[in-house]
Amino acid sequence: MTNVRVRRWRVAVAGTIFALFAAAHSLSGCTLPRGGDLEAQCSSDVSCDDGNPCTKNYCDTEGRCQAEAAGNFSDFVAGVCAWRVCADGEFNTLQAAADTLCEDQDTGQPGSCDGDGACIVDCATDSDCPQAEVVCSSYQCNAATSKCELTYEPDGTVIQDATATNDCRLTVCDQQGADTFAGDKVHIVFAQFDALCAAGHCNAAGECGECNIDEQCVSGGVANDCLTAFSCDTTSNICSRTCDAVGEIQDLSNELGNCQNRVCTSECGIICSADCDDTIEIDDLDLPTNVCKICASGEVVDGPNNTSPTGCDNPTYCFDGQCVGCVTDVECMNNVAGDCGTPKCDQGSCDPDGNTDNGDVPDDMNECTFDVCNNGTPSNPSKNEGAACNMNSQVCDGAANNPDCVDCTTNHVQHCPSVAGNCQQPACDGNNQCTESDDNGDLPIDNNECTNDVCTAGVPSNPSLAEGAACNGNT
Numbered sequence: 001m002t003n004v005r006v007r008r009w010r011v012a013v014a015g016t017i018f019a020l021f022a023a024a025h026s027l028s029g030c031t032l033p034r035g036g037d038l039e040a041q042c043s044s045d046v047s048c049d050d051g052n053p054c055t056k057n058y059c060d061t062e063g064r065c066q067a068e069a070a071g072n073f074s075d076f077v078a079g080v081c082a083w084r085v086c087a088d089g090e091f092n093t094l095q096a097a098a099d100t101l102c103e104d105q106d107t108g109q110p111g112s113c114d115g116d117g118a119c120i121v122d123c124a125t126d127s128d129c130p131q132a133e134v135v136c137s138s139y140q141c142n143a144a145t146s147k148c149e150l151t152y153e154p155d156g157t158v159i160q161d162a163t164a165t166n167d168c169r170l171t172v173c174d175q176q177g178a179d180t181f182a183g184d185k186v187h188i189v190f191a192q193f194d195a196l197c198a199a200g201h202c203n204a205a206g207e208c209g210e211c212n213i214d215e216q217c218v219s220g221g222v223a224n225d226c227l228t229a230f231s232c233d234t235t236s237n238i239c240s241r242t243c244d245a246v247g248e249i250q251d252l253s254n255e256l257g258n259c260q261n262r263v264c265t266s267e268c269g270i271i272c273s274a275d276c277d278d279t280i281e282i283d284d285l286d287l288p289t290n291v292c293k294i295c296a297s298g299e300v301v302d303g304p305n306n307t308s309p310t311g312c313d314n315p316t317y318c319f320d321g322q323c324v325g326c327v328t329d330v331e332c333m334n335n336v337a338g339d340c341g342t343p344k345c346d347q348g349s350c351d352p353d354g355n356t357d358n359g360d361v362p363d364d365m366n367e368c369t370f371d372v373c374n375n376g377t378p379s380n381p382s383k384n385e386g387a388a389c390n391m392n393s394q395v396c397d398g399a400a401n402n403p404d405c406v407d408c409t410t411n412h413v414q415h416c417p418s419v420a421g422n423c424q425q426p427a428c429d430g431n432n433q434c435t436e437s438d439d440n441g442d443l444p445i446d447n448n449e450c451t452n453d454v455c456t457a458g459v460p461s462n463p464s465l466a467e468g469a470a471c472n473g474n475t
Helices: 004-024
Strands: 037-041 055-059 064-069 073-077 082-087 090-095 101-103 110-113 119-121 137-142 147-152 158-160 169-173 179-181 184-190 227-233 238-243 260-264 278-282 293-296 299-302 317-319 322-324 341-346 349-356 372-374 377-379 394-396 424-428 434-438 454-456 459-461
Touching (some): 110 147, 119 147
Antiparallel strands (some): 055 064, 101 110, 317 322, 341 349, 372 377
16 A cells, blocks of 8 residues: 655655754754763853753853753654654654554544554545545545555546646646656646647647648638638648738628628738728628518518519418418418318418308218307217108117117117017117017907907917807807
8 A cells, every 4th residue: 555645754754853963963053062062152051952852951050051861751643653762862753563543644533553654544434534645646445454545546547638838738647757746646748639729729749729720720710701811820820811802792701682792891911900801782682582572772671462473482472571371361272161161361371261151061971960060160969869861761870979870779660660460569679770579469360250369479370269159240
């Protein structure tokens, strides 16, 4: 595991140790000789301080600064995993052993020393880890050890789309590169050739310029139609422009058919200046593309109504400057029969039934429906069951939808055939077909006084009377 705090702490500690030892050998012009006696004169102990926390300084009776060991002691600096040690007047720092408890010097989070001078923070998730000080790196929590470990982005990862002064150069991660930003392992690469940048396009040298090819100058801020020639200086990556002569007509960006033209008013030479301009002039021959419009003193206005201009194919009439399908109801000839209306011209479009006509009934060719117009709305409601149809030889079935003309219905059998004296009466089956049902009252009368007229379960018969039965008036 790598920890950038190690490197920076070591530099700090090394600098501190150097400063302490230097201070131990010099004191405001007072130099400590090999024998330990200070050569400079002093008036009090305050004047004697060699900057060594491991010595005790004082001014002797002869006015000389003296130094002697202050004793042996040590203390632990948890934030940097180091012991500060005084032994026989000498100051030293010692790295703490691995797994010594410590705390992060920035966040105060608890952790343990790695034995190499770094405090590794304890963690449960990545959010418990401190923020990395080095670009291209981050602390992540190792689930197996519950310790924060420093990881690096893969080489080549883009971390900055542009440098501070040039947006054609990218900052990418590079763990093998030099420490370019306070220890950050990164380097600079050129953006792709012709990539877009603030001024225009990136060149092969990683510089941002106006152009790389002539075509890029055309779209690079054309001021007016009188700028006609464009070229790119590939050395400076700057566009050059030339202008048309005074009075030359240029209508490139002006709308065609607007009864106007743009005319160059100044000649600019090779590099167009601020007075290279154009102006608008009236041109009534610059006819509008809309055939229902005309030119009038440089303005596009509506042409006359109710004409048949060439160009209005369908619709075929002009109205308020537009091609329309009609101007009056007369142009709407395609009447739809049976829609309870007649055609109407409505704002240039024909409405087939725009005018109400309750006499234009919807004939559905069905005898069992009514053909009705109700305030311009067509409908075909069913006739009642039993209504006569088919020249009064059948009846309507009365169905709400798609009614039909049939032989009979349950309640209407008047058109079914009937035979007197056959012990049957007319009936209608489920298919609206005529049939018969038993009628024991429909006796088979044979006009014979010596027989009985009988219906038995719908079957007619005439059995003979017994011998001796009276007949012919009982005579």
